[in-house]
Amino acid sequence: MSPSITQPDVQAALGAAKQFLFAQRVEEGHWEGKLSTSALSTATAISALEQVRQCGTSASLRFTQVYSQASAADGAHSKFKSVPDLLSHTIQRASRWLVAQQNSDGGFGDTDRSHSNIATTYLVRAALKMTALDQEHLAASQAAAEYTARQGGWEGLRQRYGKDKTFVVPIMSNCALAGMIDWRKISPLPFEAAWLPQSWYRLAKMPVVSYAIPALVAIGQAQHFHAPSANPLLRGLRNAARRPTLRVLEKMQPASGGYLEATPLTSFVLMNLASMGLAHLPVAVNCLRFLLDSMLVADGETGREQGAVSHQPQTQIPNHEDGSWPIDTNLATWVTGLSLVALGRENKLAVGLSSERCTPDLQASCVSEHDSESSTQCFPECIPQRFPQCIPHRVVRWLIDCQHTQTHPFTGAQPGGWGWTDLSGAVPDADDTPGAILALQSLDLDDPKWSRLRREVHSAIGGGLLWLCDLQNSDGGMPTFCKGWGQLPFDRSGIDLTAHALRAVSSAMKDYSNVAAANPRTPTKARLDRLIARGRDYIERRQRPDGSWLPLWFGNQDELDEENPIYGTSKVLLAYAELGWGDSPAAVAGTQYLVQSQNADGGWGGGSSVAYPAVTAAQMQSDRDIQIGDRSAICSTTEETALAVESLALLEIQAGRRPLGKPSIIRGVSWLANHARPECYEHSWPIGFYFAKLWYHERLYPSIFSVAALATVAQGEESADAGEQNRLTKPQK
Structure with missing residues (x-):
């Protein structure tokens, strides 16, 4: 028995998803989202703070000025008489939070909804041992030790990452600082390679990914300090390389102090510098400032001022009530771009003034003077039900301002790309850049009053197109950050990145004349x-025999290999639908894979670990009515179900068919409608990868993906109705 779903049902679910999504905006009108708390991040931060605390006076004196300024601004922290007192309090608070995250098997997962893994568990063990809190939390420490032993110990850790040293060496260095392993048993990192010109890095065959150079330098130097090479020539070279590579660390460090805005990477740098007695260096002090700024407070927000474009150093010490750290400060640019594209699925998004409440009446009477664009006010109370x-316009300008306009010091990337956040630690990449281009393309700027803004949008798009063209690898695929770093998995071309880039380029080419006129550096149509x-050829060469594709930056923890073919296949099919390739053999095989992968509950993805708040009896019966295949033990996720529905629906629309004429889409939409509630949208699941298979979940993914899917279905049904109405009213010959 198949569930029934009507257009009013779709609209009701879409309205609920939109209402939730609009409510998540910050005061400036864009979205910041909320990343999951992370036991891994928290463990590394504890270790870094402890190493600084052990450095004593020199580091404290360096940080005292920043700390004193913050204390003067925030009297709540006057109880801390010194930096060591602050660090001790923070470590105690964070350790209590950390121990409370232990899973029943004794291990620790990356997030509060993650399976245990050997990497995070080792980092937790190191943090507790280094701080001498392992005795205070004896039972937790013993259970964690038993878990790592069952997972194969150090060899099990090495096997998890293979030849990629990006994460395994930092983890082992953390454990070495805690006295758990001898430095000589850790593969040395050739930090002297960072002495080379940055443009040569990709030729040096470094054992870490392109975005881990700060870790290479700090950890490599610590290895040289604690266990220098027996080779006198190599030892001499590394002695000579210390100062120049420390300057590389300084050059790469953003104003916020946090490398990539990432707690783990910044913590690894800080703890290793501090272990050499270098916690007093400005680069280390800035790392410490970042960690204290980014610790989560009681409501789950960071101590950093929220909602501001922050390219300047922060000095605010947060109220340490939560005691944890996320993997990164936020994904503001990424989730804002995704939100705009999702909201623009039905129709292009009207742009309104930011000085007043956005209502239909205001939209109809917007003044046409360009000066009206300069308003610094915003309308956080815009009601989506009245004018969704x-x-x-301030959000549009904010997104344009997120584009990088200078050569980036971290990766050497040329101007034109977007990173994942507006904060100073972001680096332009091949997922956020297409996302921003598509978001700007989703705007309705035809009104003459937006002529100046329209030119700025077109110019930004032209710069983004050039950036993508310059980044494309020789295999035709798109890497994340740097061209030509193909040695390690997370530096190689990615299916999800390439499909996203194809969508962005195709969309922009529909408005090519305006884009090229606004930016003379726009690539030619031929390029x-x-x-x-080349991107299509790369994608089709990477299709698996079962018709699926695997993404680079997303996974499924309930799958044995932690891969997520639902995400990868959905993203490719979305691109194929938008580019008119829906009837190609590759798309047909991918579609068949998605349909056959639908779960018994009507959704996609997920697994045995997924659980949502209880639904009503009628909804439970609806789920039971959807029985296909042998996947009855799997609970789907909102994220993966929405992605599959969106791609399948768009393929149907491009083929001239109703989305709700396809049984698999009906079942998927029914699942989404049954879960169209705030408590479900707030229950995001760890499908994202950060760094090297470090899991995260993002609070906005369920609502963003649901809006995109349901809006696609609604638009397809409305178009079909309009087509039928036209045929009925068309005069007969």
Whole structure:
């Protein structure tokens, strides 16, 4: 028995998803999202703070000025008489939070919804041992030790990451600082390679990924300090390389102090510098400032001022009530881009003034003077039910301002790309750049009053297109950050990145004349056509025999290999639908894979670990009515179900068919409608990867993906109705 779903049902679910999504905006009108708390991040931060605390006076004196300024601004922290007191309090608070995250098997997972893994568990053990809190939490420490032993110990840790040293060596260095392993048993990192010109890095065959150079330098130097090479020539070279590579660390460090805005990477740098007695260096003090700024407070927000474009150093010490750290400060640019594209699925998004409440009446009477664009006010109370498609122009300007306009010191990336956040630690990449281009393309800027803003949008898009063309690898795929770093998995071309880039380029080419007129550096149509052709060839060469594709930056922890073919296949099919390739053999095989992978509950993805708040009896019966295949023990996720529905629906629309004429889409939409509630949207699941298979979940993914899927279905049904109405009213010959 198949569930029934009507257009009003779709609209009701879409309205609920939109209402939730609009409510998540920050005061400026864009979205910041909320990343999961992370036991892994918290463990590394504890170890870093402890190493600084052990350095004593020199580090404290360096940080005292920043600390004193913060204390003067925030009297709540006057109880801390010194930096060591602050660090001790923070470590105690964080350790209590950390121990409370232990899973029943004795291990620790990356997030509060993650399976245990050997990497995070080793880091927790190191943090507790280094701080001498392992005796205070004796039972937890013993259970964690038993877990790592069952997982194969050090050899099990090495096997998890293979030849990629990006994460395994930092983890083992943390454990060495805690006295758990001898430094000589850890593969040395050739930090002297960072002495080379940055443009040569990709030729040096480094054992870490392109975005881990700060870890290479700090950990490599610590290895040289604690266990120098027996080779006198190599030892001499590394002695000579210390100062120059420390300057590399300084050059790469953003104003916030946090490398990539990431707690783990910044913590690894700080703890290793401090272990050499270098916690007094400005680069280390800035790392410490970042960690204290980014610790989560009681409501789950960071101590950093929320909602501001922050390219300047922060000095605010947060109220340490939560006691944990996320993996990164936020994904503001990424989730804002995704939100705008999702909201623009039905119709292009109208842009409204930011000085007043956005209502239909205001939209109809917007003044046409360009000076009106300069308002610094915003309208956080815009009511989506009354005028859901109005986006404040300030958000558009914010997104344009997130584009990097200078050569980036971290990766050497040329201007034109976007990173994942507006904060100073972001680095331009091949997922956020297409996301921003598609978001800007989703805006309705045809009104003459937006002529100046329209030119700025087109110019930004042209710069983004050039950036993508320059980044494309020789295999036709798109890497994340740097071209030509193909040695390690997370530096190689990615299916999800390439599909996203094809969508962005194809969308922008529909408005090519305006884009090229606004930015003379826009690539030629011929070059963009080549990018698309080479990208398609790369994607089709990477299709698996079962018709699926695997993404680079997303996974499924309930799958044995932790891969997520639902995400990868959905993203490719979305690109194929938008580019008109829906009837190609590759798309047909991918579609068949998705349909056959649908779970018994009507959704996609997920697994045995997934659980949502209880639904009503009628909804439970609806789920039971959807029985296909042998996947009855699996609970789907909102994220993966929405992605599959969106891609399948768009393929049907492009083929001239109703989305709700396909049984698999009906079942998927029914699942989404049954879970169209705030408590379900707030229950995001760890499908994202950060760094090297470090899991995260993002609070906005369920609502963003649901809006995109349901809006696609709604738009398809409305178009089909309009087509039928036209046929009925068309005069007969």
